[in-house]
Amino acid sequence: MGLFDAFKTDAGTTMTPHLAFAIALIYMMYADGEVDNEEVGQLLSVLGGKKKNNVIGVGENGRQLLESAKRYVKSHTMQQFIADTASLLSDAQKMCILVNLIDVSFADGEPESEEQTLFGKLLHAFGISETRFTPFFEVIALKNDRSVFTNPAHPKNALSHVELNY
Numbered sequence: 001m002g003l004f005d006a007f008k009t010d011a012g013t014t015m016t017p018h019l020a021f022a023i024a025l026i027y028m029m030y031a032d033g034e035v036d037n038e039e040v041g042q043l044l045s046v047l048g049g050k051k052k053n054n055v056i057g058v059g060e061n062g063r064q065l066l067e068s069a070k071r072y073v074k075s076h077t078m079q080q081f082i083a084d085t086a087s088l089l090s091d092a093q094k095m096c097i098l099v100n101l102i103d104v105s106f107a108d109g110e111p112e113s114e115e116q117t118l119f120g121k122l123l124h125a126f127g128i129s130e131t132r133f134t135p136f137f138e139v140i141a142l143k144n145d146r147s148v149f150t151n152p153a154h155p156k157n158a159l160s161h162v163e164l165n166y
Contacts (some may be wrong), residue, residue: 017093020085022047022069024097024122027078028104032112042107046100078118082125094126099136106144 015100025046029039047062069125076084089097105111111119148154 012096015084017085017089018160019065019068019072020081020089021086021093021097022065023072023081024071024101026073027102028055028101028118029080030073031105031114031118033114038107039104042100043105048084049111057145065077077085082121084126094128095133098123098126098133099140102137102140103144106140110146 008145019067024044025043028119029035029043043066044062047066072081077106101122102111105119142148145154145156149154151157
């Protein structure tokens with residue numbers, strides 16, 4: 001076993017922050033046992049989705065990244081993923097992954113309990129506190145709460161809801 005073998009996936013692909021990003025998204029998509037169209041759309045959009053002949057896909061680099069990520073997910077547990085990436089990622093990369101995971105979990109409506117559990121594991125493994133992440137969560141939750149437009153009685157539509165804590 002070579003010194004750097006721990007950073008290679010089964011296919012010999014070196015683990016990179018970008019690959020870790022794609023892998024984390026796929027784990028989140030599969031967390032509840034079903035992959036919804038909205039989740040696939042979210043994945044494609046963050047991996048550089050392109051539209052050609054009315055079909056959304058990814059370019060060649062995105063396709064290779066996606067294939068490497070899928071191979072990794074098929075042959076590694078979430079715990080292995082955490083061990084392979086927690087020390088590899090910068091703080092900004094960890095936060096970017098977490099923000100995108102929350103967005104994917106909301107893509108099909110409400111985050112399922114399995115998605116919430118997976119997110120909690122990564123939040124803890126990445127050493128990010130709930131307190132630190134709360135403002136990011138609230139923004140993504142609001143972004144995905146379209147009922148603020150369709151429900152005039154929504155609590156966040158009240159004049160008293162204006163928050164100035166920043």
